Amino acid sequence: MSPSKPTGAPGRGTDPRSVLILVDLQVDFLPGGALAVPGGHEVMALANQLAAGFRNVVLTQDWHPPGHVSFAASHPGRAPYDIIDLPYGRQILWPVHCVQDTDGARLSSRIDVPHAQLVVRKGHHQGIDSYSTFYEADRTTPTGLAGYLRERGIETVYLAGLALDFCVSWSAVDAARHGFTTYVVEDACRAIDVDGSLAAAFADMTAAGVRRLAAADLTG
Ligand code: VGL
Ligand code: ZN
Numbered sequence: 001m002s003p004s005k006p007t008g009a010p011g012r013g014t015d016p017r018s019v020l021i022l023v024d025l026q027v028d029f030l031p032g033g034a035l036a037v038p039g040g041h042e043v044m045a046l047a048n049q050l051a052a053g054f055r056n057v058v059l060t061q062d063w064h065p066p067g068h069v070s071f072a073a074s075h076p077g078r079a080p081y082d083i084i085d086l087p088y089g090r091q092i093l094w095p096v097h098c099v100q101d102t103d104g105a106r107l108s109s110r111i112d113v114p115h116a117q118l119v120v121r122k123g124h125h126q127g128i129d130s131y132s133t134f135y136e137a138d139r140t141t142p143t144g145l146a147g148y149l150r151e152r153g154i155e156t157v158y159l160a161g162l163a164l165d166f167c168v169s170w171s172a173v174d175a176a177r178h179g180f181t182t183y184v185v186e187d188a189c190r191a192i193d194v195d196g197s198l199a200a201a202f203a204d205m206t207a208a209g210v211r212r213l214a215a216a217d218l219t220g
Pocket of ligand 1: 024
């Protein structure tokens with residue numbers, strides 16, 4: 001066993017109590033997309049390879065109505081990456097992305113995970129953003145995913161995808177808070193890294209008890 005391999009880590013992919021959540025592998029987050037995550041395309045092969053080793057796989061899909069509150073274009077005079085205060089807190093304004101039923105919102109055709117069991121759509125309420133796939137940005141509106149996982153007997157959550165410093169990290173923190181043993185598969189993620197967001201995400205994940213590993217720790 002290589003020294004980097006975490007020993008005694010529960011719930012590998014074949015374990016029915018484990019799930020792999022692949023976050024937002026959508027056209028708009030890949031190069032050429034409306035909110036392209038640098039190097040986003042580089043995770044696709046690894047994500048597919050990881051998923052092949054998991055019995056339980058969940059996909060997430062950012063899925064905004066036209067004119068969503070998180071779009072800079074919905075706020076006259078504002079530009080992408082401006083920060084505004086909304087009733088639920090601080091909101092970074094984004095380019096228009098992942099509009100419901102548009103090509104940009106589709107899951108990438110490079111995802112090869114036919115056995116994925118659930119697609120969680122999030123960010124579909126007009127006035128609330130949702131980075132986390134467990135709770136919307138008001139921190140109180142649940143998506144129902146925690147209940148689904150609990151009812152399925154899931155104890156360990158692995159996360160990978162886009163973007164590490166937003167939807168992946170917020171989801172990971174919420175998974176850990178829900179009591180799931182939570183790992184982020186770091187090399188199967190890419191970040192947007194705006195305004196210190198990546199460093200903040202790592203601090204938040206560490207504080208919440210999220211563990212980090214590499215894909216080879218699972219597949220190697
Ligand atoms: C995301 C910004 C806005 C993400 C989604 O998937 O990380 N980031 N919407
Ligand atoms: Zn979004």
